[in-house]
Amino acid sequence: MTEAAKAVLASLERDQRARAGWAWSDAESQTERRRWFYTPTDHGGLTVNAMTPGQYQRTMVLVATGLSEAGYVTVATIMGLENALDRTEGFASTFARDRGRDPGMYYLRIFGTPGEAVWGWRFGGHHVSLNNLVVDGALVSSTPCFLGADPATAPLLGATSLRPLGAVEDLGRSLVRSLDDAQRSLAVLTPRAPVDVVGANRSRISSGDRVVPLGDLFRGRFADPGLAHAMDAAHEANESYYGITPADHDAVELTAAPRGVPASSLGAEQRELLLAVLNCYTGRVPEELIAREAARYAGPLLDEVHFAWAGGLAPGDACYYRLQGPRLLVEYDNTQRMANHAHSVWRDPEGDFGTDVLAAHHTAHHA
Template sequence: MSTRETAAAMAGAARAWLDALDTGQRDRATGTAPTGDDTLDAERRRWFYTPTDHGGLTFHEQLPPQQRKAMELLAAGLSPAGYVTVATVMGLENVLDRTEGFTTLFDRTRGRDPQMYYLRVFGTPGDTGTWAWRFGGHHVSVNMLVADGEVVACTPCFLGADPATSELLGGAALRPLGPVEDLARDLVRSLPGELRERAVLLDKAPPDLLTANRTDPADGDDWIPLAGIWRDRFAAESEQTALQRASDGIEERASFTAAERERVRLRREPKGVPAAELDAEGRELLRALVRTYLCRVPDALSPITRYDDPAALDAVHLAWAGSLVDGAPSYYRLQGPRLLLEWDNTQRDANHAHSVWRDPSADFGLDVLGAHRSAHHLA
């Protein structure tokens, strides 16, 4: 399928879903058409990866036939592998619920809930003008923008997994993001001494993504403490206190000095080692790693073929923080023109993973919409 065919499939699925909703549901399921106006477009550009209110209509608020149509729209924007991974991540809420003792959390009657995923359509789906859709919930955020019948943006695209590794029958393990972690560790391990020293920024990993859920990744970004990555405060003060306690605990365990934070801080000038200095085997590992992010979407939308050009791959830098021992806390990023990929697996004794694909110059299609870009933004 071409990008126009993919956009048409999205539009058809979005219209079918909206047509199946009643008036009250549609009010929660729709938002303002995408614009270049920072105020009018602010809600579309808000995204999260915590189990907070992502904005839109939840699966709890839909009948099964409506839920099916919602999933059809999600499938239209993902590759088969991407769709299976998202569906698996959603299902992990049941596993996490058991791990935490089936408790109520977050002002909800069920804290870990595979039905607390939100879908919202912005504008009118069609082949003219601009419209967008956003699907999100705990450890999932998919953001699409369509302009005049073409999909022009599909980032940020976030996938996480908690637990990152789960036991299956027969001694097997469920690791939805396993290759996203393993390929990077194998690549860094394969580097000769001097290159490895430059690639490894620090021997311990930051506790979260450096860009967090910011709308615009910027020079100097540092992670945001967990308590700051939620839409609103909880109504129950006890829940807010528990979240703050958990957030403080993560920061205390990380125990980063100012110098260590500066060492890993995101900068406009990429840190680490460029692919131009890797050997043939290293370049293939790097290309395979990039594929685990960029092939989350249909082939027509993925920029993966850009990295068939040796010059484009040369400009991608790899930076790692943490141990290179299997199962140890880890963080890495791949950074280059129009590319920022981040990974961390540090929480729950390194069994809680985050990964995000971003295009700092075009997330949310802001370049297409003509939004003002400040000089300090990454490009």
């Protein structure tokens, strides 16, 4: 990862490097490092469409070092889906730029100097947000990690479909359908799914967090009042279509004590299903780190993880689920575009962006 980051920076011209490489120590950089998005907005950094083909390839080498093979293929597929989404929307010019759905609008920013004791990097664009921190030569944090897909299901030749996050949804649905009545009464929070992941793109998760309106998920409000109104109207239309009520928002808001059914109340096969769901998130990291991430929830540690669901149970129904436990918040949502627009995110509420590791590193080396 260090060598890949060095290779990217070494290939850049001065003006490119000013956009891609930021110092570590100043307050502005640290505030920016904790700012993240999953909408088609300015994620901050150097876009891949402002790179030469060689620079773009070096950037993807860096991206690949932070992901498993399955994670990397999923990210590459999501980026390519911008072309399919562009066709769905009639190749319209949106978001106050010539091409609204643009597979070149993915941004790289490196914080600090690769190879020093502490540095990090971020890669993101529409439906991708990767945030990585390296301390003393080890990748210590990979959250928040967001992957989405629009369309969530698209036709392929041979009467089959492309579903980049299909198994992520199907495993969750299999788990909720496996529950008996008593388990399901705990797990199902409301029959209507929220129209987005509840934690949104907040830098820090807090009790009481609720769904953020679409227009507030971009970097700043739109200068064009018409565009700002369109974003607000889209959010309101989604909630109206599904009949979302204040009680539904109450039911799915984030709480310090996890809602849902605890893994301690699940049978052996159900626990295996829960682990399979969880592995769709912890399995995004490089292969050599997957076992480390999975060990956080092995054996009795799994008992404290809660599974919650909102929405319909049948395939194709709008749905939402989350896993919540110590150092864990996973959310999946597929409601927008008539349940053909999926969002998934993996977070560590106590250690996103490596804040806990950085605090310990500072105490050990700078106290």
